[in-house]
Amino acid sequence: MSLKYALLGFLNYADMTGYELKQHFDSSIQHFWNAKLSQIYPALSQMEKDGLLVMEVEYQEQRPNRKVYKITAAGRQELKRWVGTTMELQSVREAFLVQVFFMAQLDRESALGVMRHQLEQYRKRLENYHLFKKSFSEVVPAEVFKEDAVFWELTLDAGIKYGTAAVEWVEEAIEKIKGMERVKGGLEVSHDG
Amino acid sequence: MSLKYALLGFLNYADMTGYELKQHFDSSIQHFWNAKLSQIYPALSQMEKDGLLVMEVEYQEQRPNRKVYKITAAGRQELKRWVGTTMELQSVREAFLVQVFFMAQLDRESALGVMRHQLEQYRKRLENYHLFKKSFSEVVPAEVFKEDAVFWELTLDAGIKYGTAAVEWVEEAIEKIKGMERVKGGLEVSHDG
DNA sequence: GCATACATGTAAACCGTTACATGATTCA
DNA sequence: TGAATCATGTAACGGTTTACATGTATGC
Numbered sequence: 001m002s003l004k005y006a007l008l009g010f011l012n013y014a015d016m017t018g019y020e021l022k023q024h025f026d027s028s029i030q031h032f033w034n035a036k037l038s039q040i041y042p043a044l045s046q047m048e049k050d051g052l053l054v055m056e057v058e059y060q061e062q063r064p065n066r067k068v069y070k071i072t073a074a075g076r077q078e079l080k081r082w083v084g085t086t087m088e089l090q091s092v093r094e095a096f097l098v099q100v101f102f103m104a105q106l107d108r109e110s111a112l113g114v115m116r117h118q119l120e121q122y123r124k125r126l127e128n129y130h131l132f133k134k135s136f137s138e139v140v141p142a143e144v145f146k147e148d149a150v151f152w153e154l155t156l157d158a159g160i161k162y163g164t165a166a167v168e169w170v171e172e173a174i175e176k177i178k179g180m181e182r183v184k185g186g187l188e189v190s191h192d193g
Numbered sequence: 194m195s196l197k198y199a200l201l202g203f204l205n206y207a208d209m210t211g212y213e214l215k216q217h218f219d220s221s222i223q224h225f226w227n228a229k230l231s232q233i234y235p236a237l238s239q240m241e242k243d244g245l246l247v248m249e250v251e252y253q254e255q256r257p258n259r260k261v262y263k264i265t266a267a268g269r270q271e272l273k274r275w276v277g278t279t280m281e282l283q284s285v286r287e288a289f290l291v292q293v294f295f296m297a298q299l300d301r302e303s304a305l306g307v308m309r310h311q312l313e314q315y316r317k318r319l320e321n322y323h324l325f326k327k328s329f330s331e332v333v334p335a336e337v338f339k340e341d342a343v344f345w346e347l348t349l350d351a352g353i354k355y356g357t358a359a360v361e362w363v364e365e366a367i368e369k370i371k372g373m374e375r376v377k378g379g380l381e382v383s384h385d386g
Numbered sequence: 387g388c389a390t391a392c393a394t395g396t397a398a399a400c401c402g403t404t405a406c407a408t409g410a411t412t413c414a
Numbered sequence: 415t416g417a418a419t420c421a422t423g424t425a426a427c428g429g430t431t432t433a434c435a436t437g438t439a440t441g442c
Contacts, residue, residue, distance in 0.1 A: 002288040003429080009295035019393055032290040039430065041395055062438050064394040083298050086310040089318060090288060092355075095195040095280070097225040097348045102202035104340040105276050117279040125282060147297040150373055154366050155290045162285075165358035173347050180343055194401085212421055232402060234423060255410050257422040 003035050003043055008052060008079040011071040013144075018044050018067065028152065031129070031159050044069055052078055100173070111177055119170040126163035132156060196228050196236055201245065201272040204264040206337075211237050211260065221345065224322070224352050237262055245271055293366070304370055312363040319356035325349060 010016065010024045018040045025034055035043075044067075047053045052075035058066040071079075096118060103111050132139075133156050140149050203209065203217045211233045218227055228236075237260075240246045245268035251259040264272075289311060296304050325332075326349050333342045 001429085002291045005295070006291050009291070012295075012298070017393075018395095019391095029291060029294055030284075032285045032287040034284060036431065037393090038395075038397095038432080060393080063392060064436090066393070079295065080298050083292055083295050084303050084307060086307055087288070087292075089311075089314040091227060092225045092352075094225040094351075095283060097351055098195045098199050098202070098222060099276055099280075100344055100351075101222055101348050102198070102205075102272065102276050103344045104338065105205070105273050110277050114277060114279055118282075121282040145297065147373060150369065151293055151296045154369065155294050157365070158287075158290055158293075158362050159285075161358040161362040162355060165354040169351050169354040172350070176343065176347065180340060196401085210421075211423095212419095229403065230421090231404085231423075231425095253421080256420060257408085259421070 002033055003039065004047060004052075005079060005082045006033060006035075007040070007043060007047065008071060008075050008082075011053065011069055012076060012079055015068050015070040017069070021069075029155070032155065047075070051075075108177065108180065112174060115170055115174050115177065119167065119174065122163065122166045122170060126160065126167055129156060129159040129163055133160065195226055196232065197240060197245075198272060198275045199226060199228075200233070200236060200240065201264060201268050201275075204246065204262055205269060205272055208261050208263040210262070214262075222348070225348065240268070244268075301370065301373065305367060308363055308367050308370065312360065312367065315356065315359045315363060319353065319360055322349060322352045322356055326353065 006025070006029060007021060010021055016024070018037060021044075022035070022037050022040055025040075044053065044055075048055050048069070052072060053069045054072055056068050056070070058068055060066060099114070103114070106114070133153075136153060136156065140152070199218070199222060200214060203214055209217070211230060214237075215228070215230050215233055218233075237246065237248075241248050241262070245265060246262045247265055249261050249263070251261055253259060292307070296307070299307070326346075329346060329349065333345070
């Protein structure tokens with residue numbers, strides 16, 4: 001459902017084609033929401049039918065015509081309504097935690113291998129957030145109002161907070177696994193030997 | 194995809210019906226993965242077709258027969274393989290951050306209202322994790338091997354880490370929003386007045 | 387010569403939620 | 415009397431991903 005509102009949100013800044021909207025996704029909110037073109041195009045035509053957008057064709061030769069979408073008054077209203085709506089907390093879905101939950105199946109070294117791999121990936125992601133944060137003031141276009149930039153930066157801060165939590169958690173988890181006594185293949189009891 | 198492995202994981206401890214599996218979801222991994230019965234039942238019969246499980250019917254009167262599923266050697270192998278597999282980092286999907294990203298649409302008080310509501314919900318969730326953590330040693334059945342309990346507790350620790358990060362982030366966000374100057378409806382410039 | 391940017395889509399598959407369907411027993 | 419527990423499912427719908435479909439211009 002957020003796809004629709006993300007599209008409205010971007011079109012509230014400027015008229016755009018689906019292709020350009022995809023670029024905005026990729027350069028800003030892709031850290032916490034993304035969409036493929038194959039989802040964006042049908043969503044836009046549906047939103048046009050619903051009166052949230054209007055579309056104008058720019059004719060081109062040697063490539064498909066550009067379909068430029070513009071937000072309507074109804075669209076602006078719907079965006080504003082949604083942004084101000086308090087929602088239920090969405091439930092967490094973390095496949096990696098399912099893996100950890102059943103990880104006693106593995107011997108200690110395999111478990112540590114999986115955890116270290118995850119740690120490396122969490123670190124890389126966090127590093128990217130930090131780099132993005134550093135370059136933030138240069139990246140943000142000057143014509144943008146300051147209040148927008150504040151909220152954009154808040155979403156980045158969220159990524160850094162969560163990312164830091166993830167890295168710390170795996171680091172501590174690795175230490176706890178190292179300290180375990182009865183892991184299969186460890187020093188003490190083995191259940192199938 | 195994790196549904197399949199969660200089912201294998203639980204059935205690796207004991208033979209069970211779909212109904213009982215659902216109860217295990219609800220009392221343990223529901224913090225990071227959940228499933229409805231309407232998804233569990235077809236998944237189980239598919240997994241039986243794939244040779245990961247075998248099913249035995251226990252006849253009952255006055256209610257549907259119990260279909261007790263048992264993991265096969267192939268199922269155990271598949272579980273073990275998956276638990277030891279390193280996976281790509283899954284991308285984050287946080288509708289709330291989409292909302293924050295476009296929140297400059299709101300006046301300061303409305304924005305603060307939405308953030309405070311979210312803060313309250315994050316706090317409640319974190320509180321639940323803490324309560325669960327305290328009662329953890331009592332809740333874990335005695336017959337369970339200690340190594341399983343260590344990994345189960347790690348997933349709880351993850352919840353507490355992320356939950357704490359979320360609470361801290363919103364608290365800081367609220368302070369930053371309070372400190373903003375050019376928010377619509379704030380003390381300074383208004384763009385449509 | 388190959389990848390990327392530009393520019394549009396459709397179709398099928400997959401995963402998950404909600405609604406529908408049935409019906410006895412037990413507890414408050 | 416009404417809700418929860420036990421116990422099974424199917425059908426429809428919605429959102430997302432992957433694969434298929436087309437084709438030029440530009441830069442490395």
